[in-house]
Amino acid sequence: MHGGQSVQRKAVILTCALITCTLIGPAGLAPAATRGSRQPASFDELTAGFSRPDMVYAPFTFWFWDEPLQPDKMERMGRTMLEQRLNPGYAHARMNMVGLEDLPRRQWLSPVWMDAFNRVLTAAEQAGCYFGYVDDYWWPSGRAAGRTLQRHPDLWAVSLRWETLDVRGPATVEVPECFFAVAAHRADALDDPGPIHGGRLDPNGVPARHEPARIVSDSLRLVDANHGRWSVPEGSWRLYAFIQYYHPGADGGRLNYLDERLPAAFIELAHEPYAQRFGDRMGRSLPGVFVDNEGDYGYKLAWSDTLDRRYRGQWDRDIRLWMPLLIDEDVEGRFAVARWQWFETVSNIYTEFLGAVSHWLEERGVYCISNLWEETLMWQAGAVGDFFKAQRAYSMPGTDCLGLNALKCHDFKETQSVTEFEGRRMQSEIMGAAGFWGFNPITIKQVANAVTTWGVSHVVPHGIFTTRTLSGNPWLPDWYEQNPMWPWLHQWTDFVRRASFVNSHGHTAADVLLVNPMDSVWALAGPGAFDPALPGRVPVPHVMPLPGPDDIPQTREELKRNSAWWCPPKMDEWFSPAVHHINAAYTQAMNDLTDARVEFLIADRHYLDQMQVRDGRLVRPPFRFRAVVLPPLVVLPSAVAEKLLDFARQGGTVYALGMLPAGSVERGMNDAAMAERMQELRQLPTFISCPDGLAAQIARDPGPLRSHIEFIDGRFTMLQQHRRIDDRHFFWLANNTGSPQRCTIRIPGVAGRAAIWDCEEGTRYPVPSACTDADSTLRLTFEPYEAFWLVIDPARQPLNEVGPSEAPPPVVIAIDGPWIARIDRTDQPPLEHTPTIPDDLVTPVGRRVKLEDWSKWGLERFSGYVDYDTTVTLPQGSGRLQIDLGKVSHLAEVWLDGRSLGKRLWPPFVFEVPRATRTEGPCRLRIRVGNLINNNYGQDAASGLFGSVQLRRLP
Template identity: 20%
Template sequence: MKDVGMPVAAGLLEQFKQPSTAYRSLPFWSWNDRMSADEIKAQIQEMSKQGMGGFFMHSREGLETEYMGEEWMACIQAAVAEAKAAGMKAWLYDEDRFPSGGAGGSVPRLGGDAYRSKALTMEVTAGHKQEVTSGIIAIFAASVEGDVLHHCRQVEQTDPDLLLDGEVWLVLRREISGPCEWFNDESPVDNLNPDAVAAFIEGTHEPYKAVIGDEFGKTVPGIFTDEPSIADFHSVYTRPWLPWTDEFASYFQERRGYELEPLLPYLFFHGEHSAKTRHDYWRTITDRFCAAYSQQLGQWCEDNEIAYTGHYLIEHNLGIGTRVSGAIMPHYRYQQVPGIDLLGEQADEYITVKQCTSVANQYRRPVVLSEMYGCCGWDFTFEGQKWVGDWQFALGVNVRCQHLSLYSLKGCRKRDFPPVFNYNTSWWKYNHVTEDYFARISAVMTEGIAVRDVLVIHPSSTLWTMIGCDPYVYKGWEDPNLLRANRYEEGFDKLIRTMLGFHYDFDFGDETIIEEKGHVTDGSFFVNYAGYRVVVLPRLHTLLGSTMKLLLAFMDAGGTVISVGQGITRIDGELSDEVYTLYSHEGMRIVGNEAELCSMLESVLPRQVSIRRRTSGEAPEFLYYLKEMPDCYALFVVNNDRNAGQEVEIALARVGRLEQWDLLTGETKEMGAEIRKDGMSFIANFGPAGSRLYVIHKDSQPKAALSTFSYAQTHELRLCDAMLGPVSTFSRTMPNALLLDTCSYRLEEDDWSETMFVWEAQKHVRDLLGMRQVHYNGLPQRYKWIDEPHPANETRIALRYSFEVQAVPERDVFLVLEQAEQ
């Protein structure tokens, strides 16, 4: 707290009761129509009224105002001015839709092929002489069997006389991606090229600075980057491919100390050198992507006193995440506000959240943003918001970015991954309830330091050894290498779920970050600012040499390392006998499975928090998040089971006066606890998807209470009984509505068509008139073509809607139309 001399807990309580803008949600406000300054101001006022803290000004499908044009910039200025007047925050978004880097296609056009996405492609050909084409990097004569490479030798040309019996040509090229509608008919951008990223900054960030730079760090806290990658699956190539950029070969040699070119076939085929070559290739891709993109953007933001935030493509999948980013976690080093994208009504992507919140903890980044709720549908409920949000907040997220808050619902815009968090939803007037709820969690759990004393080494380097590309056919997400990685991920995911359910909270340790920021101090294994007492190796195949040295130093200092299995056979991707030194150290503990891992953790490290059932051990459906502040602890506990409540015993390895802080009302009450030799415990009853926030004050003792279960039968709470009772009255808050979503049509005086969905009628009509389609998302942005004249403009169309009613209403009936003024 900023107030000099104010106890942290006292200041914390003030923020809890009335959370400030800093702790409130920041929805993706989708600018998806022809923008109006007056409408922008009106919608900001609605967001403020309903408890939101700000918004991201997000170019989205359907935009009819030219992106980054004069009118666009005027709207940005209007939004910033209105946000300032309302005490809200106006966050920028750095792209025309997503993924970030191309500035709506202007960057690739600006730099030509130098700035367009590139690939290393593979062609396997028969023995006849091939015409030499441009872009060839290397040619090999090789003996292959399926996707196995027995041997290869580099040659200058595809001369049949050079081939031995059974050999084929392997031709590797540098290719430029073809254009794609999604990128406004341009190629994806080359985010491995630092000059292309510099052009992106010059064309996006600098113009924003020119018009609203006075509010940087004030009303405009930061800018969001969305799903940047180095291998976008919108890319267009004719052969199997992997990410590439100009000068990558020399960059590789500089970083790794040897030439990559003679080993290129091993990126596609499996063979003697595949694991090492792939490991070093993806390690170098990671270094290059981080330096060219994230570090450059993060530094610009730091220099201009705003926060770099956003998320990276496919964080949730180890295999595809490697394919599109090299590794995800190293990028978070450069974000002042690390962020993730976790869509859908689910609580399954533990890896996604933990990767981000771990780096945030290690770099002491207090705010972690999550883009959440997209794809949950129009019928998404408040309970769904709470369940999804509680789970993420228990893992370390503390600010919601709701996906989406649509400026307009016209046409196919309403199908843009709902739900919608804006005035145009039926429940909008109650939105402030969830805003206050989550703001209260954030106000408390943003403060202090996370209490986590276990480090799990992230398997990114193991994934590097596994990921290649099928040498014959590009299969995208179905590539056998990625499917193999998915199977590995299943085991890794099971391990981390088991640890969290057994209530040993942890951080991931990324080896790239460990190499840069790892050290052993006072018997603890540190990653930057965060220290750990136990390190877990989760069925890894390889380690960086720098990681192994630190692990040995940690064990020499008395630290404990627990290895699940003895699968590590490589150092820096290469087979090595050095691993025996690791496994034979007296500080090493080797276990065979998740159950043995949990037992071993119990034997070497007391729990910080235990959440036990009445009848059997730890309750795995419960999660917790523990933060320490100078004069108190904050404990957030979540029952992740949506269907059943449960009475549990919560035990802490610390003692203090115990309070429960009500997240819905802002009220507080003191609770009793039983003091034990290793801390204190108390009983709590949670409903389905229930959550509780506790504050433990260090300066005094808890009041006495017996820590015993009630032994009363636990009943499942039924919402209808709890809130309405068996008999209730009701009144409508708005008129009944009948959706008219089918029609027949005719053009001019033609015959009527058959009955079909409205969107199908629109598709047919535009086909008949030779117009660009608009019935789905994914086309070039509308501002690129919407104002161009068309020969069939002004064609008259009639629509006929048919429906049945059993009782004709006695009162007035109203027709609600989109764009009724037309």
């Protein structure tokens, strides 16, 4: 099905050791601090565990507990998930999405919650599976269902806005009432002697948008606002009066995540109850916790006493003095330093909150999953701060992947890089908000193929709702038993489990490094990133008074409004065209490298600091990078710039996609030493300017931007990842198209025994190859949507042959019917809307039909199963025999004389006919076809068996 045409698959399948699913894991694997770590494993251990890996590698569903709890119902639902080898996953307390009664906030962590949780956890243990929790009610994490503020009413979020006063001195002016005030000499002369007011609130409470000015940073001085008047020195001056206000964060948070007291307060309220009840099971059957905090360090110019103190301690400067440089640029160029230091300090404190929760869980053997905004550099800067630093704080970094974004690399590559450098597994919450329109057997297979390519080893499907009323739910799909595909879902979960098992070991073989440009984004962030005149995501007033104790109770409507799940984030709009240009070039570089199947990782300054230059390579074991790609940059850390220059001097290739930095994070925009380094870099023969992007450069001369696999013939859009595990080469190869593919490939520098590890069936079989000491040539066949691990073992001799390019054609016998269709009412999914079914389709006689769409039979709102019956006479003789159903919408099971030939959840719908079932004379052929849940909700989706149905006899 996958491999060289000269080898009959049935003759070469290797026997896989069957490892029973236990809570300990595959025999011989070394224990890890948590199951979120990459565990060392020998090749023999991987081989033994591949067929039936521990269930910790199977998908964990995002399970929404969104109605008043009935422990019996929760246990039944959990056991139903376990039947499909789907871990019940992570229990998420939340509001109801269809207008029914919410899960009462008082029930979260109550005795009834713990009873329901215990029942599901016990059921998971009995099945050798796992169950975890999301650590808050609704989102963002930290609120503890409002209990954090109830217990600590001084932990409200605080932000700063400002009003400006432009005036020409000498003069005396009134200082607006404020928290503090700073003045700076303007570099440009004022035509109007002033005072000119800016940033004031209009009658509706909306601040006027900031009018930028150029200032002299050497003139910055604090102004005593207590006396209410300021004596303006000679010249043109701008006074900045900073005023505290309240606004929920980008993800609706009301808490001050920059207050160092928050982590302990939240852990006590949200995590300690689990430790008290389930402490002996934490790190065992309760292996992990999901944190739904996508990024919420505070709103715009966030403030806390902790920030004030930490900034002073780290930079030896009063944070207030340089606040104007976050908003306006200075002639000295120090604004880049001021902004960088502010973001760096904010990121440190916010990351401490995230990391404190993860560390507390790690001490109990429990991994902690992140769920941060990764969509753009602007979102990251405006809500997360330092995305890489935040991801490093978690024992299992993750991504929140909505819709079909999983089919693209962008949202994964940064997180994948952190997990590869840190030796951790990678989570992805997949297909949230895809709706039923984007949810079918093919798309879930395509998504699984893709996220495995991007390095994901822990898949969390979004989601399953406890409330089984789905009409009007904006956060579909729902994966549960109303879907006709549900009884087939174990085929997908088994596939994911095996793919994730391999992906959880070893490391990628990346040899190209893309530099993360967040330092430059920070330097260019202003004033829109801080100005409340540019609205945020949450639909509330631009500026609100600081809350008091009476504001702590939060209604359902306010909680829903603050979460703003129906509103797109607006952080992109806060940033300048220069930042958008950097983001676009950075994104395109990821796409270009992925399209060229180049193995690459992304490094921030932290990882670049850890690397050493050796023989023209950037080295951080086990990685050795031979090429570096620079997006457009305005600043770099000086040590990083020097290291990149040394790398190029020693023969490493540097590709630049735009401007090189003229500034540093230490000295600002006008750093002569940085300019000198970049001038030398431009003149080196290993420097390549790529103003038209990497794709054009790769087409001209790929140089070190080469794929580890070359097509000799049969090129197609193949997904590819190369891993190294115990000195073996593991290539994940995927055909995400609807057409079969045949190709011949060459793998330079890799030789040895080749085998395919089939994640659908859990089998392994060798593939012939023509090998030299330096490379391997193989011929591969891919069915539609097929993916597998191609494993090359240098310790074993290859099968030195490549079979003929085409196998002998099969003998095809059409199965033309007649076809009788029936619907068994007793064996259908529990639909929300009862469909109308014509009477003759539910009688024992059934209806004689053509192979056409069910809508022509009066089944427009029907979602479920139709059985097709006919008789067929099997050809006798040796050789393989298959039944090919042709086109099926969307899943099928086949019986021959009452014996099941198997199920298929995605194409190709081809079923082997075992010799034991081949009898002379007519046989009864029954084909059960299932369609999609879409039809039951009025979405017209193709349904039925379309054929052509054939018997195929192969040699």
